[in-house]
Amino acid sequence: MAMDSAHGSSGQHSKVEKIKEASRYLRGTIAEALEDGTSHFGEENVQVLKFHGVYQQDDRDLRRQLTREGKERHYMMMVRARIPGGVLTANQYLQFDRISDAYGSGSLRITTRQTFQMHGVLKANLKATIRGLHDALVTTLGGCGDQVRNIVGCAAPHEGPFYEAVRADLLRLVDAFSAKTNAYHEIWLDGERIALGDGEPNEEPLYGKTYLPRKFKLCVVYEGDNCADVYSNDIGMVAHRDGDTVAGYTLVVGGGMGRTASDAKTPPALAQPLCFVAPHDLVATCRAIVEVQRDYGNRENRKFARMKYLIEERGLEWFSAQVAARVGKPLTPPRELVWHTSHDHLGRIAGGDGRVHVGVYVENGRIRDTHELPLKSILRDIVAEFRPGVRLTTQQNLILTGLTPEEANLVERRLRDAGVPLAHEQMPVRLLAMACPAMPTCGLAIAESERVFPSVVRELERVLRELDLADEPISVRMTGCPNGCARPYIAEIGFVGRVLGKYDVFLGANQAGTRMNQLYKSQVPLEELVSTIRPLLRAFRAERQPGESFGDYCARIGVDALEAHVSAWV
Ligand code: SRM
Ligand code: SF4
Numbered sequence: 146m147a148m149d150s151a152h153g154s155s156g157q158h159s160k161v162e163k164i165k166e167a168s169r170y171l172r173g174t175i176a177e178a179l180e181d182g183t184s185h186f187g188e189e190n191v192q193v194l195k196f197h198g199v200y201q202q203d204d205r206d207l208r209r210q211l212t213r214e215g216k217e218r219h220y221m222m223m224v225r226a227r228i229p230g231g232v233l234t235a236n237q238y239l240q241f242d243r244i245s246d247a248y249g250s251g252s253l254r255i256t257t258r259q260t261f262q263m264h265g266v267l268k269a270n271l272k273a274t275i276r277g278l279h280d281a282l283v284t285t286l287g288g289c290g291d292q293v294r295n296i297v298g299c300a301a302p303h304e305g306p307f308y309e310a311v312r313a314d315l316l317r318l319v320d321a322f323s324a325k326t327n328a329y330h331e332i333w334l335d336g337e338r339i340a341l342g343d344g345e346p347n348e349e350p351l352y353g354k355t356y357l358p359r360k361f362k363l364c365v366v367y368e369g370d371n372c373a374d375v376y377s378n379d380i381g382m383v384a385h386r387d388g389d390t391v392a393g394y395t396l397v398v399g400g401g402m403g404r405t406a407s408d409a410k411t412p413p414a415l416a417q418p419l420c421f422v423a424p425h426d427l428v429a430t431c432r433a434i435v436e437v438q439r440d441y442g443n444r445e446n447r448k449f450a451r452m453k454y455l456i457e458e459r460g461l462e463w464f465s466a467q468v469a470a471r472v473g474k475p476l477t478p479p480r481e482l483v484w485h486t487s488h489d490h491l492g493r494i495a496g497g498d499g500r501v502h503v504g505v506y507v508e509n510g511r512i513r514d515t516h517e518l519p520l521k522s523i524l525r526d527i528v529a530e531f532r533p534g535v536r537l538t539t540q541q542n543l544i545l546t547g548l549t550p551e552e553a554n555l556v557e558r559r560l561r562d563a564g565v566p567l568a569h570e571q572m573p574v575r576l577l578a579m580a581c582p583a584m585p586t587c588g589l590a591i592a593e594s595e596r597v598f599p600s601v602v603r604e605l606e607r608v609l610r611e612l613d614l615a616d617e618p619i620s621v622r623m624t625g626c627p628n629g630c631a632r633p634y635i636a637e638i639g640f641v642g643r644v645l646g647k648y649d650v651f652l653g654a655n656q657a658g659t660r661m662n663q664l665y666k667s668q669v670p671l672e673e674l675v676s677t678i679r680p681l682l683r684a685f686r687a688e689r690q691p692g693e694s695f696g697d698y699c700a701r702i703g704v705d706a707l708e709a710h711v712s713a714w715v
Contacts, residue, residue: 162444164192165291165355170326170348171196179332184268185220196356197329198225198288199271202264206585222266223586224249224274225288227295229319230312230365231259231537233283235528238535240281242525248274253521255510257579257631258297258362259373259537260288264586275333286329291357293322293435298365299372300538301490302546304497306389308367314384314391314427315365321428322363322435324356325349351432351439358442359450361435362401364539365394371487371658373539376400376415377632379452380434382427383482393423395479398434398464399456402629405448406643413634414453415661417461418479419468426472433471437464484657488618489540491568491576493553501553502533502546505560506568509580509595510541523563527556541579573618574609578602579632583625583642590625592642597671598623601640604675612686619695620656623648634661637696638678643668650677652707653699662696663704680714681707687714 164173173193178186186194191201203218211218226241233241241261245253250265266274275285287294296318298311326348330336349356364378368385375381381397400416422430438452441459456464469476491504507520514521527545528535533556534546545556557567568576581587583594601623609615622636627649633639635658639651647668654662669677685698693701702710 156445158444159447159450161192161291161447162355162358164189168193169328170354171324171328172326172331176332179268179272184217186268194222196286196290196292196324197275197332198227198285198290199223199275200225200289200588202586202588204265204585205588205590220268221250221264221586222268222271223262223264224266224271224278224285225256225262226260226278226283226285227287228260228283228537229296230298230315231300231539233535233537235532235535237281237283238528239525240277240283242521242528244274244277247277251521252511252513254582255507255512255537255541255543257510257539257541257581258295259300259539260295261537262582264582272333279334284329286324287322289360291359291361292324292352293318293357293361293363296322296363296365297373297378297539299367299370299490300536300544301367301370301372302494302496302502302534302536302544303367307384307386307391310391310424311365311367311384314394314424317428318363318365318431321432322351324352351435353439355444357435357439358444359447359452361438361452363431368395369483369485371484372489374487374632374635374658376658377402377635378416379438380431381416382431383480385421385480391424393421394427395421395482396430396434397479397482399453399461401451401453402632402634403451404627404629404634406627406641406649411448413629413661414457415635415659417456418482419461419465420476421479422477430468430472430476433468436471437467441467484659487656487658489538489542489576490544491542494544496547499550500547501550502544503548503553503556504538504542504544504568505565506571506576507542508575508599509578511595518564520563520565523559523565527559531556540577572606572609572615574605574621575602577618577620578622579636580623581625581630587625589628590642592625592645592648593671594623594625594631594642601671601674605678608675608679608682612682614682614686617695618656620654636662637694637699638662640674646671648674650674652681652696653704654696655700656694656696660696660700662699665699665704665707680711683714684711 173190200223203220207219245263248270249263254262362378363380364375365382366375377400383395385392396419397416398419402413405411443450494502512521531552536544580594580598583590620636621638622631622633623640624631624633625642635654640648650666651662652665
């Protein structure tokens, strides 16, 4: 349904809407294109492929040279799996390891939504890649596209009936929101083709032919622990405990980090509390929310198609009434949310039955072998020998689960011997740091991120040590454009690429992830990022109140007033 909107509506459905509608439930002509011997897909299939977890990219490092030589771009695909809650078996982990070597660029990338991406897959190897993952019972359907994406949550391997019940609820959500089309099986797994004509079967009872207006993100956390940034999602669910059982969930709605630097009407937003639901009403209420967005979300201008714009435009009251009407009863007010931690679950974690889990810090989520650090090989050997469960976290790290204390000792020794420092040996600022991939794979990057971020973090560590602030858990995140893939607007320090080599600096978010930061300085050159922060850190050290975090300090002084305030500390 089209809506008249202050958000640039034209009355015409967007091009992508038309592509989805014509795609016959995500078939497009992908199967034919896989056989056509070319290196890349055409525009319509590119859009449909996203629903299958596949992004067409090209190596941006080579682009200019290839153009100069009159050659076509070096096309390659990024394949993103869907791993609910980030939970993998040892076998599944090892399959990712093998497939990324066989068909990808060799590296595995843990994303900020606790799944794996593989970059550099050639079109000719796409089918083998997806089939290989399927052999290990991993799907890529729903990795991307205008549907409910990978449902994420706290990765901590807590045990007991409460946690098991929350996990079961998460899996029920996955079931309810997974696309039902047979296209995935037909295209990648050579399933039987269903003849589609005028009387096409409705294969998507929830989504319909045009799916959702835009990507849609769900996240489940436990009350008190916001490690997964629940407020950055379209629907965030906070599980409340009642002894060993789940009392219910507080639902927050309308979060999203995407921003267009040139358009003030596209700010990032934190999700707002909507209601409290009993566990048995969780799926139905989430479904009602998804339906409201499906029916009223903007399908004309993709820039304003996320649910946050619908809520902004119509108001939370209107939105609640729509949801209540669909669930058939009034919504119960949300519970008050209190957060005690938002840090990732790294280092040793005690489990049941004398077992232990080991959370391993992975710089920017990138698992690969380099001359200095053969991380991929070490993790492969560890997983193959000890067969732990593997959990990917929303802060781009991983947890090896279910080890005996002796195995955990060996695992830690292996990691250390290979040059992988253990979590407690790293400075907190590094453990909290995140950067998005950006160059050379991301087609939307306007500045570097993951490739330059390690040196920024090391410089920051030097300054923190020098200022006697080495133990400060300051969160710092970088992205190569304003889209916000590493959630930089809820970091105490956010560096957001604006032009090649220059970044907007954002300050003043809190550690609980409930307050966004604000723009402090625009277009700061990469080499000056840390020197821009240094005087602020000096002032913070001198003026902080007991227990005050860096983000809270910046907010207390006022981000607008900070520059004048700290001029004496340069
Ligand atoms: Fe993202 C687009 C990478 C999490 C907001 N994101 C992209 C693309 C696919 C670029 C593209 O459209 O061509 C990037 C691929 C880069 C590459 O080469 O791998 C990309 N996003 C990532 C990942 C890999 C970043 C990371 O460091 O891990 C994350 C993959 C998550 C996953 O497993 O599904 C990733 N992206 C996020 C998040 C964080 C989150 O969800 O918690 C956000 C902000 C939250 C949100 O959705 O609002 C995010 N990505 C975007 C946007 C802006 C959306 C918007 O509402 O405006 C885009 C651009 C778009 O959709 O048009 C985008
Ligand atoms: Fe690409 Fe921008 Fe996302 Fe970084 S934030 S991965 S540059 S879209």
